[in-house]
Amino acid sequence: MINRGEILETIEMIDQQHLDVRTVTMGISLLDCCDGDPEAACRKIYDKITRRAERLVRVGEDIEAEFGIPIVNKRISVTPISLVAGASDCEDYVCFAKALDDARRETGVNFVGGFSALVQKGMTPADERLIRSIPRALAETELVCSSVNVGSTKAGINMDAVALMGRVVKETAELTAAQGGFGCAKLVVFCNAVEDNPFMAGAFHGVSEPDTVINVGVSGPGVVHHALRAVRGADLGVVAETVKKTAFRVTRMGQLVAQEASRRLGVPFGIVDLSLAPTPAVGDSVARILEEMGLETCGTHGTTAALALLNDAVKKGGVMASSSVGGLSGAFIPVSEDEGMIAAARSGALTIDKLEAMTCVCSVGLDMIAVPGSTSAETVSAIIADEAAIGMINQKTTAVRIIPAPGMDVGDTVEFGGLLGSAPVMPVHTESSAEFIRRGGRIPAPIHSLKN
Amino acid sequence: MKAIVTVIGRDRVGIIALVSQLLAGRGVNVLDISQTVLQDYFTMIMLVDASACTEPFASLAGELAAEGEEHGLQIRIQREDIFNAMHKI
Secondary structure: OOOHHHHHHHHHHHHHOOOOEEEEEEEEOOHHHOOOOHHHHHHHHHHHHHHHOOOHHHHHHHHHHHHOOOEEEEEEEEOOHHHHHOOOOOOOOHHHHHHHHHHHHHHOOOEEEEEEEEOOOOOOHHHHHHHHHHHHHHHHOOOEEEEEEEEEOOOEEEHHHHHHHHHHHHHHHHHOHHHOOHHHHHEEEEEOOOOOOOOOOOOOOOOOOOOEEEEEEEOOHHHHHHHHHOOOOOOHHHHHHHHHHHHHHHHHHHHHHHHHHHHHHOOOEEEEEOOEOOOOOOOOOHHHHHHHOOOOOOOOOOHHHHHHHHHHHHHHHHHOOOOOEOOOOOEOOEOOOOHHHHHHHHHOOOOHHHHHHHOOOOOOOEEEEEEEOOOOHHHHHHHHHHHHHHHHHHOOOEEEEEEEEOOOOEOEEEEOOHHHOEEEEOOOOOOOOHHHHHOOOEEOOOHHHOOO | OEEEEEEEEEOOOOHHHHHHHHHHOOOOEEEEEEEEEEOOEEEEEEEEEOOOOOOOHHHHHHHHHHHHHHOOEEEEEEEOHHHHHHHOO
16 A cells, blocks of 8 residues: 555645646647638637537546546647638638637637747738737637747747737737736737647647647646745755655656546647646745745845746656656746735835846746736837747747736736736836837847757 | 545544445445544545446545535545555656
8 A cells, every 4th residue: 555644645735735737738730620711610610629629628527536636727729820710811810719719618628729820930911810810809709818929049039020919918908908908818929939838828739739639737836835844944955856856746646647638538648747837826826935945035136046946946856757748847937826926026026127037047938917007019019029039049938928907007906816816017117118119020040049 | 446545534433434334335345444543633544446336436536525524524535546656656
């Protein structure tokens, strides 16, 4: 029989330390749904998703019940819609987002991601039509997520797309003003986007992926935090080892769930994403892990170093626990979704500039950050450009999910509720970046992209 | 299929009988039991074989949890694989 202490430890992790599988995401290729007639294309999309994901939620719930491990979300990611919609002759792609949302409702999943375009080197007419449809698509659907990749280490940064995305973010916020700009919480602007990410809002099903695939995202900041409490005062080598061991266990659980879901659904297993994904619940915060390492508040000097240690140790621990690791894999730092980050931002200790530095060493980027509603589109674009530059030069994924909360200013808080939490409005620099953004063109790929 | 039943709560007479009866009534065979009482706090871990269980695993888990709640206990049944995965290489 398994060691009694280990059994109780596992139960404590689930019960008191918020251990869960954050998402089981089914990736579905929609490339075979292209059609010259947009209505026919939407019908094909709806039919394929509802057919392939018919049993996803039920299987997820069965696994939850049998293993006693919560699976918080069941999600679907699809081929970037610009590639599918491009075959049709319509100008407005909102109907495609609605087809995705209808399929989501029918299958009972929590989110559908993939209202996306990959434009790091240039935009096709379809890409541009999709991007221009984003604000209405996000306002008129419930839980469809959108992402646009504007840069990569290989291609450089498409600054025309960056400029356009600043305006799209602003417009999305305005169209969803009644919900505090909620539309922007479903929109991610990437550099070096990955094709097998199971996490929202940035999930899409890349073109190099199989027809259908199961990807799993684990979680577990609370478990890491608890483990670190036991090594208070020990040197940072011990801290790294402790994080590694904990990440190993958490990932093994994710791997088990992924294999089981893949077997039951008859869909190939893709990857386990090793991300530490926080929630607004007390005891499930990445910021509190950094503070446990010895920082008075997340955001003070030393935060970047602590996060670098954490991010790297999570990967090292997780990589041996899964047969295939992918996605974003690291520590997420979404401000509104992390109780400790919310507190640090509210106190003023955590600023956007510090978050930007943190994104150099964490797995994604400026995530779920509310800024004043008066922030200009050019400033939003400039924030996106800064993040994309960090990703491009450091050969890593970076992202921006920013909410210029309509009618709100520093000191206000935007409430989203649920996993999305609440975001204190953070100050941005008021000096203009408009001339820089207006130049457009492309920032060339860095010299180290020339590897061949 | 092997599974682990854990029962946690304040100690009182008849906990083992309650759980064993529930399991026996559904064709679940108990393979091993370990239990301790620490400061009136009862913890029991059972290794069971649920392959001949007369109902779906999920509803068995639901019934155990509900029965536990009625008696002020947390009763859980989880497939053994989850513990093996997390603690064994």
